[in-house]
Amino acid sequence: MKAVILLSGGLDSTTTAAIAKSEGFDELYALTVNYGQRHQFELDAARRVAKAQGVLRHEFLDVDISRFGGSALTDANIDVPHGREVETMDEVIPVTYVPARNTIMLSLALAFAETVGAQDIFLGINQVDYSGYPDCRPEFLSAFETMANLAIKAGVEGRLKMKFHAPLMYMSKAEIVRTGMSLGVDYSVTHTCYDPAPDGASCGECDACQLRLQGFREAGYTDPVPYVKRD
Amino acid sequence: MKAVILLSGGLDSTTTAAIAKSEGFDELYALTVNYGQRHQFELDAARRVAKAQGVLRHEFLDVDISRFGGSALTDANIDVPHGREVETMDEVIPVTYVPARNTIMLSLALAFAETVGAQDIFLGINQVDYSGYPDCRPEFLSAFETMANLAIKAGVEGRLKMKFHAPLMYMSKAEIVRTGMSLGVDYSVTHTCYDPAPDGASCGECDACQLRLQGFREAGYTDPVPYVKRD
Numbered sequence: 001m002k003a004v005i006l007l008s009g010g011l012d013s014t015t016t017a018a019i020a021k022s023e024g025f026d027e028l029y030a031l032t033v034n035y036g037q038r039h040q041f042e043l044d045a046a047r048r049v050a051k052a053q054g055v056l057r058h059e060f061l062d063v064d065i066s067r068f069g070g071s072a073l074t075d076a077n078i079d080v081p082h083g084r085e086v087e088t089m090d091e092v093i094p095v096t097y098v099p100a101r102n103t104i105m106l107s108l109a110l111a112f113a114e115t116v117g118a119q120d121i122f123l124g125i126n127q128v129d130y131s132g133y134p135d136c137r138p139e140f141l142s143a144f145e146t147m148a149n150l151a152i153k154a155g156v157e158g159r160l161k162m163k164f165h166a167p168l169m170y171m172s173k174a175e176i177v178r179t180g181m182s183l184g185v186d187y188s189v190t191h192t193c194y195d196p197a198p199d200g201a202s203c204g205e206c207d208a209c210q211l212r213l214q215g216f217r218e219a220g221y222t223d224p225v226p227y228v229k230r231d
Numbered sequence: 232m233k234a235v236i237l238l239s240g241g242l243d244s245t246t247t248a249a250i251a252k253s254e255g256f257d258e259l260y261a262l263t264v265n266y267g268q269r270h271q272f273e274l275d276a277a278r279r280v281a282k283a284q285g286v287l288r289h290e291f292l293d294v295d296i297s298r299f300g301g302s303a304l305t306d307a308n309i310d311v312p313h314g315r316e317v318e319t320m321d322e323v324i325p326v327t328y329v330p331a332r333n334t335i336m337l338s339l340a341l342a343f344a345e346t347v348g349a350q351d352i353f354l355g356i357n358q359v360d361y362s363g364y365p366d367c368r369p370e371f372l373s374a375f376e377t378m379a380n381l382a383i384k385a386g387v388e389g390r391l392k393m394k395f396h397a398p399l400m401y402m403s404k405a406e407i408v409r410t411g412m413s414l415g416v417d418y419s420v421t422h423t424c425y426d427p428a429p430d431g432a433s434c435g436e437c438d439a440c441q442l443r444l445q446g447f448r449e450a451g452y453t454d455p456v457p458y459v460k461r462d
Contacts, residue, residue: 090390100342134387143378
């Protein structure tokens, strides 16, 4: 069965790819969107993960939304926060929010899916550990699915009924790590850090690193990627 | 008042820009998406139109969805149809359909709007003359608007309530031309043809040319752009 997966090369999308395969989606089409992130380590990781997961076709697409600004992930004038407590992260939508990012990436995945004839699209969004992003919520994804089936020719003609899968939606980071480990995922090829060192080592202090480290700790595993600082 | 407008440089988006201005949107932010169309004449026209309409800021964004294939507008292996009768154009969704095009362009416009603080987005879609595209229908746009307000930080925080305007939705091409003429639009700077000659002259025979020519004819005007062949 065919499926398109949005693959960032991080822990979540990598685990999602493994889950899709375990559910019988053996023809995976991966889409990695370069939206002007500050660093290239994510893209390198996506390439390694796609290879490890036996992806059939992997497309990289550049969409330079960084020129719009408005996010710490794409705008060098906004600092990535360090050392925040995990418990306080869901109090406000963080500065690492990228305007309409998931809407844009899902739109591109929709185009890819229609052209390859896939009606299942997987993405690694999750609302438990990190509820700050509006476009990681189930109500957003449900509204997107409704819109998508009105948008495409194959939907209107009844050839494809698009379905969006977010299998991590209600999992904690620890559950994600445990699920991935049980499916044999090699997390050493992934990349999560928002603010890595020049050699690619994760900072260990940004929101994303802290959540990842906590997930491995609670799951009872040691994160195999290198860190500049690890509590 | 601020508004974002998707500006292709064609007759419809140009008229839409003039309508937005006439409705009091005097701070226009234009977004032109280069999605791998076969020719650059559209982009040149967009630049001229933005200047003529006094656009405050004009962003060009490349999104190479042509690599996905699946459309005569982006895939050199699929021929653009010529000489079809206008009356038969709405019988099937045409090969010039580009997978998820309007979904992608509206997603990018949404990101632009959120960063500049605009809550009104204009686009020149129209379902009367040419009902073949699923993503030109009001039910699509309505579903997109619902999704958009769940997707963005400014929507969830109550700072912006996104509204999508498609003022041409129920107009015939002749009505569009008449409206634009009454607002003083200079159509000589626009470009519509799907398959222009090397010098940029419109073919006069593709679906888009035929609809445009018929619109001018029925409105009682002569189209000012050059044609290779004009009935």
